[in-house]
Amino acid sequence: MVDISNILVTGGSVKEMEKIIKDTAIFGKKQWRFKSEEDVKEEDFYWADTYAAFAPTNNFTFGNIKWVHSTGAGVDKFLDRLDWKDDVLLTKTICSFGQRIGEYSLSYILKDCQYHDTFREHQSDKAWREDVPVPLAEKTAVIYGTGNIGQETAKILSFFGIKVYGVSLSGKQKEYFEKVYSTEDDNTEVLQKADYIISTMPLTEKTRKMFDNSFFEKLSDTGFINVGRGASVDSQALLDALDKGQLKFAVLDVFETEPLPETDPLWSHPKVNITPHISAVTTPEEGTKCFLGTLINIDEGRDLTNIVDVKRGY
Known part of the structure; x- marks a missing residue:
């Protein structure tokens, strides 16, 4: 020492x-x-x-x-x-990064399951429509990055009944995950089951632009939450995935360039939620x-x- x-x-x-x-x-x-x-x-x-x-x-x-x-x-x-x-x-x-990021992620999952945006639209239309919220226990999340932050997030989500899988560079099994996969594996099967993808990945040469076209093509109507590093996501691929329906929404707290430039198309996409790197201050x-x-x-x-x-x- x-x-x-x-x-x-x-x-x-x-x-x-x-x-x-x-x-x-x-x-x-x-x-x-x-x-x-x-x-x-x-x-x-x-x-x-x-x-x-x-x-x-x-x-x-x-x-x-x-x-x-x-x-x-x-x-x-x-x-x-x-x-x-x-x-x-x-x-x-x-x-307390894990606790904060877990709560941040859970808030957007609850917003989706409880149809907050849908009921706001019904209210604007003065429409009495009984859309039934979906229990968390019926949902599956895949967390990329199973270190302290990812594991604490998995603990919080699993407490509410969400089935949580993990993906890490090592593939080492961790508590609170149903199973942890390696990034080197073909994870198509578990990704196809995912209602939500949460990235807590650090930025390395292996994770840079990890979430690209080939990744998003494995998804269908999935929510994507990035609280890891902005450079791990190919922004154009993400926008394409939203337009194709591979993603139902994206919650982005981190970006390759911060602050996010005013000209960036992420600002104006209706399915993108932007926060200014505050998920775990x-x-x-x-x-x-x-x-x-x-x-x-x-x-x-x-x-x-x-x-x-x-x-x-x-």
Whole structure:
């Protein structure tokens, strides 16, 4: 494990993190620099052995850095932009993401099963039509990505009776899933049963544009929810799938370019629901708690549960 002394903290929540950290016992045991991204200088990277932020600054250099901690769950901003050094530890934030994403996904599934949009249309038409809602126990969801977030989402959905299957890069079996398949398998059979597809996938070379024409062709009248990474979806293929009826709706919280450009056709498609990357916002309190917990575990030589496998990308 690494020996930590000098810590550089930056990013959008740096002021909140500074306030929280200064009230902890560990503050006096380390040397700290809390800086806005534009104020970080190259010499800071040679002073620090630790860098904590949501993403690397534009002038990032490894310098004397031994440990990088992502204050978000995703690490693609680090791995895509940097030629990673083998001797630098990379960790990520793990907190209430799974609970929040599970609730986010469940809300759109309930909206579909309870015919919210249909009854709103009936109300506008002053039409008394008794469309009967569909019980969750009659629905099947396939979650792509069975890590902490995917597993917690599966726990929430299965609690309400939804039959949940998983697909992951490894295909390793996990609790709360009826079965977990590998991305290398032919998953046509389980996809054809899916009422909902939920992606919590990280962004790697294997997952980039994973959801393409060949994927959507296996679906029929399926709801698609992406809370993983925007670049995992071929946007044009998704729009085509909506127009062909392969997808009945799409809920998109993440995009390849954020904010989503005003000219993007996703904005205006009637079957697309857009949210601005809010399905699992990390509060400064949660992010700081995870960072400090990881720091303490490093100092005390404990095993870490949030280490990123740099070669796998997650």
